[in-house]
Amino acid sequence: MPRILLILALALPLSACGLRGWDGRMQTLLEGSGPVAGVVDRSPEAMYAAGIRLLRNDQYREAVDMFDQLERDHPFSTWATNAKLMGAYGEYMRNRYTEAIGALDRFIQLHPAHRDIAYAHYLRALSFYEQINDAQRDQRATEQAITALQDVVNRFPDTAFARDARLKIDLGRDHLAGREMNIGRFYQRQRLLNAAIGRYRRVIEEYQTTNHVPEALHRLTEVYLSLGLADEARQTAAVLGHNFPGSPWYSDSHRLLVAGGPADDAQPGFFRRVISLVF
Numbered sequence: 001m002p003r004i005l006l007i008l009a010l011a012l013p014l015s016a017c018g019l020r021g022w023d024g025r026m027q028t029l030l031e032g033s034g035p036v037a038g039v040v041d042r043s044p045e046a047m048y049a050a051g052i053r054l055l056r057n058d059q060y061r062e063a064v065d066m067f068d069q070l071e072r073d074h075p076f077s078t079w080a081t082n083a084k085l086m087g088a089y090g091e092y093m094r095n096r097y098t099e100a101i102g103a104l105d106r107f108i109q110l111h112p113a114h115r116d117i118a119y120a121h122y123l124r125a126l127s128f129y130e131q132i133n134d135a136q137r138d139q140r141a142t143e144q145a146i147t148a149l150q151d152v153v154n155r156f157p158d159t160a161f162a163r164d165a166r167l168k169i170d171l172g173r174d175h176l177a178g179r180e181m182n183i184g185r186f187y188q189r190q191r192l193l194n195a196a197i198g199r200y201r202r203v204i205e206e207y208q209t210t211n212h213v214p215e216a217l218h219r220l221t222e223v224y225l226s227l228g229l230a231d232e233a234r235q236t237a238a239v240l241g242h243n244f245p246g247s248p249w250y251s252d253s254h255r256l257l258v259a260g261g262p263a264d265d266a267q268p269g270f271f272r273r274v275i276s277l278v279f
Contacts, residue, residue: 044070044079051086055093064090081111085120097127118152122161125149129168132175139179146172170209177207177216184219193223214240218249225256233257 047070054063067087071080088103104124108117125148131141149165149172156162184199196219203216217240224233237253244250 042073044074044077047073048079048083048086051083051090055086055090058093060090060093063087064094081114082116084111085114085116085123088120089123092123092127092130095130097131100124100127118156118159118161121148121152121155122165125152125165125168129172132172139176142172142175142179146176173207174210174212177203177210177212180207181212181215181219184216188219188223193227196223214244214247214249217244218253221253221256 047066051063051066051070054060054066064087067083067090070077070083071087074080084103084107088100088107091097091100091103101124104120104127107114107120108124111117111120114120125145128141128145128148132145133139133141146169149169152165153162153169180199180203184196184203187193187196187199200216200220200223203210203212204220207213217236220236221233221240224230224236234257237250237257240247240250240253
């Protein structure tokens with residue numbers, strides 16, 4: 001996922017010492033071993049600008065150190081407030097999501113009326129979203145990401161952050177549905193058919209907008225036929241045909257009904273067509 005440094009709202013104006021041309025008016029990172037030691041001007045404005053420069057150069061650890069030092073040296077400065085947010089962004093870019101979330105939680109709690117509070121909530125949601133695992137593993141991070149993204153939508157519905165959050169919520173829900181399908185297939189292979197039915201029905205009822213629903217309906221048709229529940233199988237296939245008439249899963253269900261059900265010694269098509277998600 002491309003990551004964009006949203007400095008337009010985050011960087012306070014530097015008045016006469018704006019970011020444009022700043023490198024020509026100050027020496028940074030030239031003396032000593034640490035990022036702060038190289039800053040000749042240790043005013044909060046200069047340190048903040050140096051931190052931004054480090055971010056732009058993809059020196060995220062040094063940028064975080066710079067913003068932390070700014071907070072320590074000038075704790076009551078407006079620049080220190082913004083440094084908290086930019087430091088969290090640096091942690092996010094370092095893939096240190098737990099640290100980023102902690103910093104953002106503190107920022108949101110201390111500065112709920114900050115002009116960049118929407119971005120803070122959005123960045124917090126992204127920090128959860130980046131931790132989404134593949135559909136084979138525990139999906140706690142996916143659920144946390146969806147909750148945080150929905151919070152962005154609820155709080156800031158008319159922003160670009162909310163628009164992007166809605167898209168990511170859909171991807172997250174697709175991911176959760178994929179997890180349910182994996183478990184359902186496992187139960188079906190183990191002939192734990194009632195458990196499989198529960199997983200497939202959950203996909204159909206709770207994740208109706210995901211691309212896993214056609215397969216879930218087909219798998220239900222398979223299971224019902226395996227249990228000898230021909231009427232339920234026909235009804236499920238009819239729902240599949242009505243909602244997804246061109247789906248290859250409907251073609252498979254139709255063939256099963258014509259044939260009278262899956263062969264007893266056959267695997268129920270698990271490896272013929274498995275939907276995979278790419279994030």
